[in-house]
Amino acid sequence: MLLTYVDESYSKQSYYIAALLCPENEALSLTRALDEVVRKAAADFVGVSAEAELHGYDIVHGKGDWLPLALLLRARIELYGRAFDVIGEHDVRIIIRGVDTRKLCDRYQGIAADPHSVVLTHLLERVDEYAERSDQLALVISDEPGQHDHEGRYRAT
Numbered sequence: 467m468l469l470t471y472v473d474e475s476y477s478k479q480s481y482y483i484a485a486l487l488c489p490e491n492e493a494l495s496l497t498r499a500l501d502e503v504v505r506k507a508a509a510d511f512v513g514v515s516a517e518a519e520l521h522g523y524d525i526v527h528g529k530g531d532w533l534p535l536a537l538l539l540r541a542r543i544e545l546y547g548r549a550f551d552v553i554g555e556h557d558v559r560i561i562i563r564g565v566d567t568r569k570l571c572d573r574y575q576g577i578a579a580d581p582h583s584v585v586l587t588h589l590l591e592r593v594d595e596y597a598e599r600s601d602q603l604a605l606v607i608s609d610e611p612g613q614h615d616h617e618g619r620y621r622a623t
Contacts, residue, residue: 468600469493470593472608474582475522481581482564483589487596487604492556499552507545511535520549559596563589 467490474483488496500520508516513534521530525546528536535541553560563585570579590606597604 468593468597468602468604470604470606472586472589472606474585476567476581479567480564481567481585482562483582483585484560484562485589485593485606486553487559487561487593489557489602492558496553496556496558499555500549503545503548503552506548507535507541511538511541522546525549561589561592561596563592 468487469490471486471488472483474481476482504514504518504520505516508514508518511534515531518531524530524532525535525542528538528542532542532545535545565581565585567581570581570584573579593604593606
């Protein structure tokens with residue numbers, strides 16, 4: 467089984483979704499290693515909690531759990547790099563798909579072009595292809611998208 471963690475990142479110009487595909491036998495080791503990255507940061511910097519979450523946006527911008535590092539750019543870069551090093555030390559795959567939001571809207575003028583739906587569809591197709599090639603099932607785990615999912619359409623995808 468591939469535990470597939472999905473998250474989105476976007477700006478006015480682009481919309482991306484990344485998937486980290488983690489074989490179930492790697493999940494505990496990866497979780498412990500990422501927890502250790504956070505524990506080390508908490509030990510090294512006053513105000514950082516050992517329970518902090520590794521949200522990329524918050525780390526890059528010194529927000530949320532990482533507010534104590536707001537003025538410490540190098541520390542935030544090192545933290546981000548260490549998290550990626552830990553991920554790279556595990557047998558995982560990363561699939562990223564994205565779209566130029568402006569070009570998408572230009573292409574489908576007059577039609578509601580939802581970048582999340584377009585990118586999620588492409589990403590899930592690649593996840594499915596990889597899972598099939600590796601003869602595994604994939605369980606996709608995602609937070610709710612930026613917009614509310616009143617119709618349950620993403621959970622049904």
